[in-house]
Amino acid sequence: MATIHFDNLGHSYHPHPSKPADYALRRLSQEWEDGKAYALLGPSGCGKSTLLNIISGLLVPSEGRVLFDGLDVTRCTPEERNIAQVFQFPVIYDTMTVYENLAFPLRNRKVPEADVDRRVRQVADALDLTADLKKRAKRLTPDAKQKISMGRGLVRSDVAAILFDEPLTVIDPHTKWILRRKLRQIHEEYRLTMIYVTHDQVEALTFADKVAVMHEGAMVQLGTPQELFENPLHTFVGYFIGSPGINLMPCTLGGDHALVEGIAIPLPDRAIAQAGGPQIGGKFELGIRPEFIELTRTGTAGAVPVQVVGVDDLGTSKLATLRMGSQTLKARLSEDQEIPALDAAIRFPSRWTKLYRDSHLVS
Amino acid sequence: MDKVQDNRAWFLIIPVFVIVAFSAILPLMTVVNYSVQEIFGPGQTFFVGTEWFQAVLADERLHDALVRQIVYSLAVLAIEIPLGIVIALGMPGGRSARTSLTLVLLALPLLIPFNVVGTIWQIFGRGDIGLAGATFRALGINYNYTSNSIDAWVTVLVMDVWHWTSLVALLCYAGLQSIPPAFYQAAKIDGASKWAVFRYIQLPKMRGVLVIAVLLRFMDSFMIYTEPFVLTGGGPGNSTTFLSQYLTQMAVGQFDIGKAAAFSIIYFLIVLLFSFVFYTVITHTGEGDKQ
Numbered sequence: 001m002a003t004i005h006f007d008n009l010g011h012s013y014h015p016h017p018s019k020p021a022d023y024a025l026r027r028l029s030q031e032w033e034d035g036k037a038y039a040l041l042g043p044s045g046c047g048k049s050t051l052l053n054i055i056s057g058l059l060v061p062s063e064g065r066v067l068f069d070g071l072d073v074t075r076c077t078p079e080e081r082n083i084a085q086v087f088q089f090p091v092i093y094d095t096m097t098v099y100e101n102l103a104f105p106l107r108n109r110k111v112p113e114a115d116v117d118r119r120v121r122q123v124a125d126a127l128d129l130t131a132d133l134k135k136r137a138k139r140l141t142p143d144a145k146q147k148i149s150m151g152r153g154l155v156r157s158d159v160a161a162i163l164f165d166e167p168l169t170v171i172d173p174h175t176k177w178i179l180r181r182k183l184r185q186i187h188e189e190y191r192l193t194m195i196y197v198t199h200d201q202v203e204a205l206t207f208a209d210k211v212a213v214m215h216e217g218a219m220v221q222l223g224t225p226q227e228l229f230e231n232p233l234h235t236f237v238g239y240f241i242g243s244p245g246i247n248l249m250p251c252t253l254g255g256d257h258a259l260v261e262g263i264a265i266p267l268p269d270r271a272i273a274q275a276g277g278p279q280i281g282g283k284f285e286l287g288i289r290p291e292f293i294e295l296t297r298t299g300t301a302g303a304v305p306v307q308v309v310g311v312d313d314l315g316t317s318k319l320a321t322l323r324m325g326s327q328t329l330k331a332r333l334s335e336d337q338e339i340p341a342l343d344a345a346i347r348f349p350s351r352w353t354k355l356y357r358d359s360h361l362v363s
Numbered sequence: 364m365d366k367v368q369d370n371r372a373w374f375l376i377i378p379v380f381v382i383v384a385f386s387a388i389l390p391l392m393t394v395v396n397y398s399v400q401e402i403f404g405p406g407q408t409f410f411v412g413t414e415w416f417q418a419v420l421a422d423e424r425l426h427d428a429l430v431r432q433i434v435y436s437l438a439v440l441a442i443e444i445p446l447g448i449v450i451a452l453g454m455p456g457g458r459s460a461r462t463s464l465t466l467v468l469l470a471l472p473l474l475i476p477f478n479v480v481g482t483i484w485q486i487f488g489r490g491d492i493g494l495a496g497a498t499f500r501a502l503g504i505n506y507n508y509t510s511n512s513i514d515a516w517v518t519v520l521v522m523d524v525w526h527w528t529s530l531v532a533l534l535c536y537a538g539l540q541s542i543p544p545a546f547y548q549a550a551k552i553d554g555a556s557k558w559a560v561f562r563y564i565q566l567p568k569m570r571g572v573l574v575i576a577v578l579l580r581f582m583d584s585f586m587i588y589t590e591p592f593v594l595t596g597g598g599p600g601n602s603t604t605f606l607s608q609y610l611t612q613m614a615v616g617q618f619d620i621g622k623a624a625a626f627s628i629i630y631f632l633i634v635l636l637f638s639f640v641f642y643t644v645i646t647h648t649g650e651g652d653k654q
Contacts (some may be wrong), residue, residue, distance in 0.1 A: 056552070058548055058551075077551065078548075078551050078552045079552070079554050083552060084552060085548070085549070085552045087545040087548070087549060088545070089543065089545060089548050090547050091543075093550040093563040093564065093567075094563075094567045094568075095563060095567045096563065104553050104555070104563075105552075105553040105554055108553055108555055108556070108559065109554050147550070152549075152553060193438035297416065
């Protein structure tokens with residue numbers, strides 16, 4: 001197990017990158033703790049696979065360094081780094097049995113046969129593969145094959161980190177859920193450093209201690225699932241995490257308020273102090289998560305009248321679509337909350353109201 | 364799922380039946396017809412039963428030709444299959460000019476007509492003007508494919524290797540290109556040696572194309588005719604007379620239609636038998652336990 005440190009890391013597939021868009025991975029300096037589960041979350045093409053391949057050593061970054069426990073491994077092969085990786089599609093050795101597949105990484109490293117047997121049985125047990133150990137790997141279902149791929153990642157007890165590159169893509173939803181829980185259990189039991197790449201926020205949020213959200217090659221936020229939800233540092237995090245994502249409204253600044261189409265909305269004091277007043281340029285946006293909008297009736301202090309356009313009943317909660325001026329907002333309400341038809345109004349609790357300048361949180 | 368019985372399906376396969384009947388079954392039946400008759404002239408035929416078959420099976424020259432043929436075909440396989448795999452493993456991947464160039468160079472021998480290949484090697488091996496023959500002579504090596512039967516035999520073999528190894532290499536290359544990069548990356552991470560990558564990833568993934576390569580090369584080499592005919596004419600002596608050449612001598616040279624027909628059928632059955640054995644062995648190697 002190792003602490004992973006990124007030192008001014010960046011990567012471009014162009015030979016002479018000049019503008020930020022040339023970078024598949026933009027400058028990044030960070031430290032990832034030993035024994036934690038991390039998720040790299042973002043849509044396709046956001047650079048998460050590039051970062052993963054740099055961590056595993058399949059790709060040498062064009063700039064900066066990667067350090068494992070303070071040791072520069074930027075140019076080391078995956079083997080030298082002692083990394084295990086599980087790929088998106090099952091990789092199995094067709095001619096071997098399940099047992100031989102799981103033993104392969106250990107036998108290649110000349111581990112004593114008794115230890116091999118012990119580890120293989122342990123891992124097979126954890127992944128429910130014990131009954132299949134003697135079968136040819138080729139004959140198994142895609143689910144089982146992917147379990148073997150994962151097993152080969154988990155079988156080495158001394159790895160610096162285990163990397164998962166969207167490993168549950170080929171697995172059906174129910175098994176997906178079981179396997180994710182299994183991985184979580186294995187992580188808690190052995191305290192392995194795990195890095196999990198996915199584009200599925202549910203997968204990332206349920207698996208990881210810390211989630212790194214990637215957007216256009218940049219890591220826009222690294223935080224616990226709660227931090228990402230409550231305090232998105234970037235509008236993309238607000239939009240990508242949560243369902244539906246954060247409500248965003250273009251705004252201007254006026255005194256200690258944000259003005260959305262002339263409607264004054266109070267801001268947390270810190271935000272205004274940091275924003276430095278209206279003379280500083282940039283595109284301002286006001287964000288609030290649907291979960292934090294308070295629905296009341298007109299006449300309540302600080303409430304802004306809105307028109308209720310529609311309500312979707314989601315079973316465990318209600319999702320109201322509201323119109324404020326020309327802005328459309330979503331608000332998530334509890335099942336038993338009454339929704340006024342004519343005199344609805346909303347309040348923006350200043351604690352949850354976020355001000356963004358050029359997509360970045362002002363705080 | 365319930366199977367639907369519908370006789371109209373027969374209409375869909377009738378065209379194939381007709382084509383196969385005219386292209387394969389009817390000609391074959393003509394041969395069967397000849398093989399059981401003595402033919403003196405048009406309308407003058409006698410039924411002789413299995414006499415021709417007995418004559419063929421007792422033919423000493425044919426036994427020699429058969430042994431020669433089997434040794435030759437096995438030698439072809441033993442050289443061309445491993446060599447083709449090695450060449451395919453060494454070929455550059457991806458879409459580059461180097462790849463295209465390699466592919467074109469490899470495909471060249473395959474594009475040359477068989478009798479031209481024979482002529483090329485006939486000249487190539489000549490001691491007076493041929494590049495190889497003259498070089499051997501200059502080096503003081505006694506090489507003459509027209510008088511020494513071992514030289515002739517080796518020349519025919521090398522010619523076949525030159526002509527057809529490309530086919531094996533191209534087939535294997537196609538098989539190798541279909542392996543997803545993740546397999547190599549996973550093997551790297553699992554700490555697999557180069558040999559292990561070949562043994563556990565590349566070779567199993569090439570199994571399908573290797574079946575095709577072995578069958579094609581076996582059947583083609585077992586039926587080889589044109590190149591040795593042009594190069595050595597079957598000589599010196601009978602040292603490079605293979606089955607098809609002997610068959611031609613019998614049918615066209617001596618006009619022993621009945622005997623040649625019986626021989627053809629036996630020949631056909633031998634090719635069929637060998638192909639079946641190769642196919643079964645290769646497709647079942649490494650499968651081990653059946654679930």
